[in-house]
Amino acid sequence: MSEAATPTTATPASIYDPSAEAAEKAVCFRGIWAWLVLILLVALAVAFVMWLLRQIIQGPAYRKLNRIDGKVVIVTGCNTGIGKETVLELARRGAKIYMACRDPARCEAARIEIIDRTQNQQLYNRSLDLGSLESVRNFVARFKTEETRLDLLINNAGVMACPRSLTADGFEQQFGVNHLGHFLLTNLLLDRLKHSAPSRIVVVSSAAHLFGRINREDLMSERKYSKFFGAYSQSKLANILFTRKLAELLQGSNVTVNCCHPGVVRTELNRHFAGPNWAKSALKFVSLFVFKTPRAGAQTSLRLALDPGLECSTGNYYADCLRFPLVPWARNKDNADWLWRESEKLVGLPPIEAPPPPPSAAQNGAPSAAAESIESVVVERSSS
Ligand SMILES: NC(=O)c1ccc[n+]([C@@H]2O[C@H](COP(=O)([O-])OP(=O)(O)OC[C@H]3O[C@@H](n4cnc5c(N)ncnc54)[C@H](OP(=O)(O)O)[C@@H]3O)[C@@H](O)[C@H]2O)c1
Secondary structure (H helix, E strand, C coil), X not given: CCHHHCXXXXXXXXXXXXXXXXXXXXXXHHHHHHHHHHHHHHHHHHHHHHHHHHHHHHCCCCCCCCXXXXXXXXXXXXXXXXXXXXXXXXXXXXXXXXXXXXXXXXXXXHHHHHHHHHCCCCEEEEECCCCCHHHHHHHXXXXXXXXXXXXXXXXXXXXXXXXXXXXXXXXXHHHHHHHHHXXXXXXXHHHHHHXXXXXXXXXXXXXXXXXXXXXXXXXXXXXXXXXXXXXXXXXXXXXXXXXXXXXXXXXXCCEEEEEEECCCECCHHHHHCCCCHHHHHHHHHHHHHHCECHHHXXXXXXXXXXXXXXXXXXXXXXXXXXXXXXXXXXXCHHHHHHHHHHHXXXXXXXXXXXXXXXXXXXXXXXXXXXXXXXHXXXXXXXXX
C-alpha cells in the first residue's frame, strides 16, 4: 500500500521529535570529529615518517668538540654550499682560514657572514681560479709569503655537468677544475704541509666516481662529451686515484690524505642543469625533502679534517662520516700511476718518481734512488 493512501493521524508535533534531531546532530558532530581526528593522525604519521626520512637522509654529524685554534687552513670553493658550511664550522673551532674562491665579491660576502656568526676574525679572502694554472701558482706564491705553515688543505671546489668548455689552459672544464687545478695546488703546497706535520689533506670527491672511467685515449673528452656520466664522473674518479697515489707518496711524512662523498646535497652544484623551468622548480622542491642540507653535507669533510681518531688514516674513502671500501677501478694502481704522470705533464711539474736504482748500488747496500724516497722529490718540487 502506498504511503499517500494511508491516512495519517500524526500531528505536526509528533512528527517533529527534538530528541531525535539532537541525537542525529550528535552523531553528525561525532562524525566530523572522528574525521578530523583521523586526518590529524594521518598528518602526524606523514610528518613523522618525513622527519624520520629526513634524519636518515641528513646522515650522521661530526659531534666531537675538539678545537683547532690557530691552525692554518685552506678551503677551496667556499663562498657557497658545502665549502661555506665547512669554513663556518672550522671558524667556530678557532682555525685561521684562507678562503680560496674564484669570485672575490661572493667570497667577501661569505667571509663577512661567517665572521659575524662566529666572531672569528682570522678569515681571509683569497683569489683562486682552479681553471687557470697561473691563478693557482699566484695563489700559492701569495700564500707562501703570508704563512710558513699549513695544517689543513680542503680541496672542495667543483663544477658539475656543465656544457663542454675549456679552462684557460685548454683542459676540459670539469677535469681541469676538479682534478688538475687541485693536483697542482696540492703539489705546490706539499712543502708547507710536510713542514707542519701532522697535517691533513681532504679531497671532496663524489659517489659519481662509480660511473667514471679514466679515458686514456680521450682524457679531455674531445671525441665524445658526456657531461655527467663521462666528464664529471671521470674527474671525481681522478680525485680518488689522486688521493690514493698521494697517500702512497706521502708515506712516513705524517701528512695524511683522504677523500669523501658528501652525499646528495642541496647546493648550487646543479646550476648547469639544462631542463625546462618546470623541471628546475620541481627539482628544487623535491630537493627540500630528499637532499642533505649543506651543513649535513659538510660533516664528512669535517670529520676527515678534525677527528683526532683519524690521525693515522690515509688513502681512504669516506661517506656519511664512515669509511667505505672502494670499487676495483677506484683502487687500480696502474691507473693511479698513469694519471699522476699524465697530470704532472699537463700542469708542468717535474716527474716525481725517481728512476729505478742501479743494481750495483742496491747490492752494496747504499741507499737506492727509490729508497731516497719520493718524499725528498716532493719537497724539492713543492718549493719550486
Ligand atoms: N652537492 C652535491 O650533491 C655533491 C655531491 C657529491 C659531490 N659534491 C662535491 O662537493 C664539492 C662542493 O660542491 P657544492 O655541492 O658545495 O657545490 P656549489 O655550491 O656549486 O659550490 C662549488 C664551489 O666551487 C667553486 N668553484 C667552481 N669552479 C671553480 C673554479 N674554477 N675555481 C675556484 N672555485 C670554483 C664555486 O665557486 P663559484 O660560486 O664562483 O662558482 C663554489 O664556491 C664539489 O667538489 C662537488 O663535486 C657535491
